Amino acid sequence: MEISLKGKNVILIGASGSIGNSILNQLILTGARVGATYNKTNITISDPSYKDILITKKVDVRDINELKSALQEFIKHFKKIDALIYNSGICEDSLFPIMKYKDWRSVLDVNLDGAFHAIKILSKEMIRQKDGKIITIASSKGLSGSYGQANYAASKAGLIGFSKSIARDLGRFGISVNAVCPGFMVTNLNRDRRDKELNAKNSSVLGCISNPQEIASFTVYLLSDYVNNVSGQIFNIDSRL
Known part of the structure; x- marks a missing residue:
């Protein structure tokens, strides 16, 4: 089965980092035209022909005006928006009793509020079109909780509930909304936590951890024409029970 997104315009919020960069490269590989945002980490593209189908903007999703400006530029450039992937996310880990409110x-602000603002802006375009797909990149931590990550787990749990709720609101306009929950994988956010990697492998029924390419492939599959009657679903891409 060959997946092609040729002719489709996709907005990817959070295209840098391990997962974001993998999704971006997979989108380009399948022929999608992409409007991508990044913040601190640079985007790396493996396909040399990407310049014809990619525009990028440096955006801090906590700055609503900056985010809105970038999305409006994407809308003006592409005219029609077929899909949105919200992948922006950060960690600020500490045990809850000593966690700072900031x-x-x-x-x-990044993991949940950014999704609210981006989806609210772009869903209006999709409502006008009466068509569109939205995917949020959540986390298995939003389903199970996580030691020392009350803020991160809460944000991802919120993203899951948010995705299921707006799937109900937007379905009447032909817009699907689904959440993808990666399991543990080595990313820029946790590269120094060897203990977490070992624990994830030990608790996996397959004895392995997730990888960014797996998430990218599954996400792009959801955007393809092979999937048209799926919405309000939470996909846990993991082998831990």
Whole structure:
């Protein structure tokens, strides 16, 4: 089965980092035209022909005006928006009794509030079109909780509930909304936590951890024409029970 997104315009919020960069490269590989945002980490593209189908903007999703400006530029450039992937996310880990409120607020501002603002802006375009797909990149931590990550787990749990709720609101307009929950994988956010990697492998029924390419492939599959009657679903891409 060959997946092609040729002719489709996709907005990817959070295209840098391990998962974001993998999704971006997979989108380009399948022929999608992409409007991508990044913040601190540079975007790396493996396909040399990407310049014809990619525009990028440096955006801090906590700055609503900056986010709105970038999205409006994408809308003007592409005319029609077929899909949105919200992948922006940060961690500010600490045990809850000593967690600072600024770290709590910062994580929710990026992981959850950013999704609210981006989806609200772009869903209006999709409503006008009566068509569109939205995917949020949540986390298995939003389903199970996580030691020392009350803010991160809360933001991802919120993203899951948010995705299921707006799937109900937007379905009448032909817009699907689904959440993808990666399991543990080695990313720029946790590269120094060897203990977490070992624990994830030990608790996996397959004895392995997730990888960004797996998430990218599954996400792009959801955007393809092979999937048209799926919405309000939470996909846990993991082998831990």
